[in-house]
Amino acid sequence: MNDKQEKYEISESTHQEFVDQSHVLAFQELGIVQCGTATCRDFFSVYRKNQQKHMLLFTVRGKGWLESGACRYILEPGSCISVPAYVENGFGIEEETWQIAWVFLSSDKKWNNVIGSEVTYSLTPAAEVIASCIHTLLRSISLPIDLGGKIAIHSVAQIETIINAPIPQEQSRNSIRLRRVFDNVQKQLHKEWNVKELASLFPCSEPHFHRLCQQYHSHSPMEHIMRMRMEYGARLLRSSDWSIQHIGEIVGYPNAANFSTRFKAWSGMTPRQFKKSAPA
Structure with a gap:
């Protein structure tokens, strides 16, 4: 990947949404920079040489891949891959349709048991749950501010809980x-x-x-x-x-x-x- 520059190749058939600290003020205090979901179709690939945020990438449906250095990971449903800030990486779609959820975390905050010094890959039952939480948060923005704000508070709390939850016991x-x-x-x-x-x-x-x-x-x-x-x-x-x-x-x-x-x-x-x- 050393010969690649940062680039994004995303088809018009891909649908993605995200919220960041400009939408959700609580994110800044928690150290969450951005979170979102995407349904990737046709072609979808992203390469980053100087990523300044930690990334948690959850696969909900389909399959994708992620490369970092000499390592290549196949991302299947129920997987979570964490990529520390400043680690070069590229990821993309492996199957016809790939549904993902992601959370970007501030590199200024310590994330014990969440982000290490290297890329880590695990299988987790939380992939669909965090995608649902993010979807709810996205939809809450369109509601009247009082109602949307109450729902957003609960969604943010759920996202925070999942991110900081102890790593589940390894299952086969x-x-x-x-x-x-x-x-x-x-x-x-x-x-x-x-x-x-x-x-x-x-x-x-x-x-x-x-x-x-x-x-x-x-x-x-x-x-x-x-x-x-x-x-x-x-x-x-x-x-x-x-x-x-x-x-x-x-x-x-x-x-x-x-x-x-x-x-x-x-x-x-x-x-x-x-x-x-x-x-x-």
Whole structure:
């Protein structure tokens, strides 16, 4: 990268937003210079030779890359890479669409356990959360000042908490990827999932995905989804007034009799009995 000058190559299809100390006065006291989000498409790359701020770069969706010196990192969903100020670096899109969130931190402040002397890469469950906090902060600016100010205070506090949180205990990449697959399933429990689709989200072969589920969950992929469906169905039975038919449809069983049979095998009670057994 020594032959490269600072440059930005960003397609018109990329959408990005940011807020800085001119928008959020609390940022200056906290040492946050800027934060933002971007959905990168087509082509997107940035090279910086003399970056004067620390950078935290979170990947929410898709994949990207970051190079610094002789090191190249692949940034996958759930990753956070920290780049100290004055460290030459370049980063860009690896897949068709790459969603990121970033926070620039002042180099005048000490950031213990946040920024070291070298580039660090980790996997974290906070990537989507910090992106959501930044989105809320961005949207709050358009609200009436009293309401927007109250919401902004909470969003800034959440961003600060995530930045300064202790580094989570290291988890294996396989366990984090597996959790990410089933997080996607949780959002679409009504869908007819199969092992081929699950393995493609990991990504890996179907036999390998089956072995990973046995290793981390002690049962097969489809059994794990069945348990997820039953647990979510149980919560809905206890917390909602929806019909058993509707709850079955939500968790992937459009046939009410099929849902009842599976639920009784899982809980020992029919959905109706389970709902009646809820404490008043």
